[in-house]
């Protein structure tokens with residue numbers, strides 16, 4: 379993936395992360411000042427670590443998403459972002475725009491879902507479908 383594209387997805391991911399952090403700031407004493415100090419600076423947000431005690435307050439869905447965001451951000455740094463983790467093919471950019479945390483191309487994702495349905499593992503419910511979940 380080109381640098382310019384990586385930058386674009388990094389921005390998308392950071393916006394998602396920022397949303398979670400802001401939600402967290404509403405829920406906890408997690409100081410918004412801490413956030414403000416780093417506001418606007420992508421690197422600060424990217425490297426902002428949230429401690430376990432606070433993570434437990436934001437709920438399973440966001441905590442899970444946060445983990446995926448950090449993971450995706452790390453892949454951007456490593457420049458491996460955008461490649462399917464299963465087959466190594468580039469993930470369709472449209473898919474990434476809809477789900478910046480996606481780690482699998484649509485073919486592998488579909489295959490994974492099919493095999494999960496077959497074996498019905500608990501793990502299966504926790505994937506990037508979380509991005510679609512706007513139940514709250």
Ligand SMILES: [Zn+2]
Pocket residue numbers: 462463464465466467482483484485486487
């Ligand atoms: Zn794939």
